[in-house]
Amino acid sequence: xxxxxxxxxxxxxxxxxxxxxxxxxxxxxxxxxxxxxxxxxxxxxxxxxxxxxxxxxxxxxxxxxxxxxxxxxxxxxxxxxxxxxxxxxxxxxxxxxxxxxxxxxxxxxxxxxxxxxxxxxxxxxxxxxxxxxxxxxxxxxxxxxxxxxxxxxxxxxxxxxxxxxxxxxxxxxxxxxxxxxxxxxxxxxxxxxxxxx
Amino acid sequence: xxxxxxxxxxxxxxxxxxxxxxxxxxxxxxxxxxxxxxxxxxxxxxxxxxxxxxxxxxxxxxxxxxxxxxxxxxxxxxxxxxxxxxxxxxxxxxxxxxxxxxxxxxxxxxxxxxxxxxxxxxxxxxxxxxxxxxxxxxxxxxxxxxxxxxxxxxxxxxxxxxxxxxxxxxxxxxxxxxxxxxxxxxxxxxxxxxxxxxxxxxxxxxxxxxxxxxxxxxxxxxxxxxxxxxxxxxxxxxxxxxxxxxxxxxxxxxxxxxxxxxxxxxxxxxxxxxxxxxxxxxxxxxxxxxxxxxxxxxxxxxxxxxxxxxxxxxxxxxxxxxxxxxxxxxxxxxxxxxxxxxxxxxxxxxxxxxxxxxxxxxxxxxxxxxxxxxxxxxxxxxxxxxxxxxxxxxxxxxxxxxxxxxxxxxxxxxxxxxxxxxxxxxxxxxxxxxxxxxxxxxxxxxxxxxxxxxxxxxxxxxxxxxxxxxxxxxxxxxxxxxxxxxxxxxxxxxxxx
Numbered sequence: 234x235x236x237x238x239x240x241x242x243x244x245x246x247x248x249x250x251x252x253x254x255x256x257x258x259x260x261x262x263x264x265x266x267x268x269x270x271x272x273x274x275x276x277x278x279x280x281x282x283x284x285x286x287x288x289x290x291x292x293x294x295x296x297x298x299x300x301x302x303x304x305x306x307x308x309x310x311x312x313x314x315x316x317x318x319x320x321x322x323x324x325x326x327x328x329x330x331x332x333x334x335x336x337x338x339x340x341x342x343x344x345x346x347x348x349x350x351x352x353x354x355x356x357x358x359x360x361x362x363x364x365x366x367x368x369x370x371x372x373x374x375x376x377x378x379x380x381x382x383x384x385x386x387x388x389x390x391x392x393x394x395x396x397x398x399x400x401x402x403x404x405x406x407x408x409x410x411x412x413x414x415x416x417x418x419x420x421x422x423x424x425x426x427x428x429x430x
Numbered sequence: 431x432x433x434x435x436x437x438x439x440x441x442x443x444x445x446x447x448x449x450x451x452x453x454x455x456x457x458x459x460x461x462x463x464x465x466x467x468x469x470x471x472x473x474x475x476x477x478x479x480x481x482x483x484x485x486x487x488x489x490x491x492x493x494x495x496x497x498x499x500x501x502x503x504x505x506x507x508x509x510x511x512x513x514x515x516x517x518x519x520x521x522x523x524x525x526x527x528x529x530x531x532x533x534x535x536x537x538x539x540x541x542x543x544x545x546x547x548x549x550x551x552x553x554x555x556x557x558x559x560x561x562x563x564x565x566x567x568x569x570x571x572x573x574x575x576x577x578x579x580x581x582x583x584x585x586x587x588x589x590x591x592x593x594x595x596x597x598x599x600x601x602x603x604x605x606x607x608x609x610x611x612x613x614x615x616x617x618x619x620x621x622x623x624x625x626x627x628x629x630x631x632x633x634x635x636x637x638x639x640x641x642x643x644x645x646x647x648x649x650x651x652x653x654x655x656x657x658x659x660x661x662x663x664x665x666x667x668x669x670x671x672x673x674x675x676x677x678x679x680x681x682x683x684x685x686x687x688x689x690x691x692x693x694x695x696x697x698x699x700x701x702x703x704x705x706x707x708x709x710x711x712x713x714x715x716x717x718x719x720x721x722x723x724x725x726x727x728x729x730x731x732x733x734x735x736x737x738x739x740x741x742x743x744x745x746x747x748x749x750x751x752x753x754x755x756x757x758x759x760x761x762x763x764x765x766x767x768x769x770x771x772x773x774x775x776x777x778x779x780x781x782x783x784x785x786x787x788x789x790x791x792x793x794x795x796x797x798x799x800x801x802x803x804x805x806x807x808x809x810x811x812x813x814x815x816x817x818x819x820x821x822x823x824x825x826x827x828x829x830x831x832x833x834x835x836x837x838x839x840x841x842x843x844x845x846x847x848x849x850x851x852x853x854x855x856x857x858x859x860x861x862x863x864x865x866x867x868x869x870x871x872x873x874x875x876x877x878x879x880x881x882x883x884x885x886x887x888x889x890x891x892x893x894x895x896x897x898x899x900x901x902x903x904x905x906x907x908x909x910x911x912x913x914x915x916x917x918x919x920x921x922x923x924x925x926x927x
Contacts, residue, residue: 274757275827303779328900363917419793
């Protein structure tokens with residue numbers, strides 16, 4: 234009986250995906266998604282953007298959000314932009330969203346597959362997820378994690394060891410890595426000289 | 431005409447019952463009342479009295495001045511600095527009676543006097559006259575004038591009683607007791623510091639003063655943009671916070687004003703250069719004037735676009751993030767030193783399908799930023815022309831009303847289907863006629879509130895139960911679940927029936 238209203242709610246989703254998750258879906262999910270997208274649209278956290286993901290036909294995927302985080306200028310990544318993908322589970326908000334970096338990041342708490350080690354993204358007692366958190370606040374926390382890596386709870390041992398032993402080398406490596414993979418805004422300097430001639 | 435500080439002191443004592451103070455108009459001609467916070471008004475008013483004292487002192491040698499309470503460690507009453515003939519300072523603290531109700535507006539009398547130990551020793555033999563004085567005087571000013579005479583008499587007679595000697599009569603001892611301060615002078619700020627600060631604020635003009643902190647260690651000044659010839663609009667007002675130590679105008683000083691650091695660094699003055707408030711203020715008027723171009727550009731964006739960050743009217747950041755519609759936004763950062771004509775740095779945030787064409791247009795158009803642009807065209811209009819779009823207007827989000835106080839804080843909705851009820855449309859807006867009918871049976875409204883006063887968030891019982899069941903450490907007793915409020919962690923008890 235839960236299945237019927239779920240199918241109604243998940244317009245545009247391939248129907249095969251629905252069947253597996255029908256049982257555990259909660260009604261709170263739909264209202265949460267709607268409100269959180271509105272929050273991302275009208276009052277996003279500083280340096281964080283999020284919008285509904287679309288499939289290749291251009292239809293919105295309910296519960297999947299593409300996001301972009303602008304790292305702060307004082308972080309090791311010096312204003313680089315990173316893409317992320319947020320998936321809200323069927324039992325959201327009673328379960329944490331799953332967030333993954335799509336842009337490779339050189340960071341002790343983010344592995345090569347973009348998985349993030351952050352307590353907010355896990356259920357208690359191991360983690361600290363609560364329904365009082367939401368996608369905007371989680372993205373803002375990840376932005377903070379970029380600026381302040383936590384070497385005490387590492388996902389990538391080598392980078393954590395480097396951060397502890399030689400912070401300057403870590404910052405250098407992180408910035409070079411970001412230069413290669415992440416996006417930076419176009420500097421207007423080149424255009425200025427063009428305009429001058 | 432200045433008639434001496436007494437009127438202000440009485441004024442201050444009276445106003446304790448009213449909670450609001452008006453400045454004596456002789457002292458601040460163009461401001462009858464200044465928007466200080468209530469406590470600070472008291473300090474400032476007392477302070478003004480000391481400015482008044484300084485003014486009268488031209489005619490006869492000044493022998494005492496009133497101190498701001500913030501520097502005296504006193505919660506109420508009047509703190510006075512008494513100058514000995516030798517030039518030494520002593521502190522006297524006066525407790526003042528609340529005036530009786532029917533005599534409201536009059537001097538209520540002195541309740542008690544505390545003195546620095548040295549002064550208390552000096553006046554030990556004179557306790558009786560001091561007590562008589564306390565009972566007879568009609569103002570704080572009169573008391574201090576008389577006290578100065580007694581101190582002078584005591585000093586010329588050279589009567590130095592031992593501090594631990596015989597006690598005077600009991601009543602005098604009650605009224606005239608040494609201060610609670612440990613006896614040492616360390617930690618006591620010299621009176622001329624306060625006078626210097628007040629004198630300089632007075633010289634600057636009180637219309638430029640926004641706030642004086644009770645500790646007298648920081649002031650907020652208003653810096654007005656000087657009028658430009660070509661703009662009719664009134665000048666912008668920025669707030670300059672100056673924190674200083676007791677060495678003012680020398681010593682360490684920290685100035686803060688909400689402008690981009692690059693702009694401030696151009697004409698930075700060293701923090702140890704000795705400058706008065708007036709000189710500092712004049713310097714920052716120049717700085718604000720140099721920022722005019724940038725502020726014009728930012729104001730134009732704030733007035734015409736839906737700004738997502740920073741908050742509207744923030745001048746300390748030289749960037750704006752404006753909404754473009756379709757969940758996308760543009761972060762545009764200006765060169766603070768060349769905001770009008772330098773090409774800004776643009777970041778486009780949003781779904782690729784929407785953003786990529788704009789990025790392409792920008793890469794092509796940015797080269798012609800300086801060319802072909804009429805001087806009068808502000809960067810906002812130039813960006814719109816290059817990108818071929820109009821930014822969302824400031825009112826774009828006004829219709830999005832937040833019902834966070836009444837909605838359930840877990841599902842962010844007001845109505846929710848009871849998990850047990852027969853399924854209805856998940857979207858509350860779809861089929862509103864049916865939804866209305868089902869409110870009584872199929873849907874529930876937030877009915878459980880957090881007990882904590884500062885939280886008091888509302889929840890659907892079903893949502894709380896669902897959350898508590900997801901947690902491993904939830905306890906259940908007699909058909910109820912006990913768990914923490916997701917926001918404030920207060921313990922909540924929810925019945926499961």
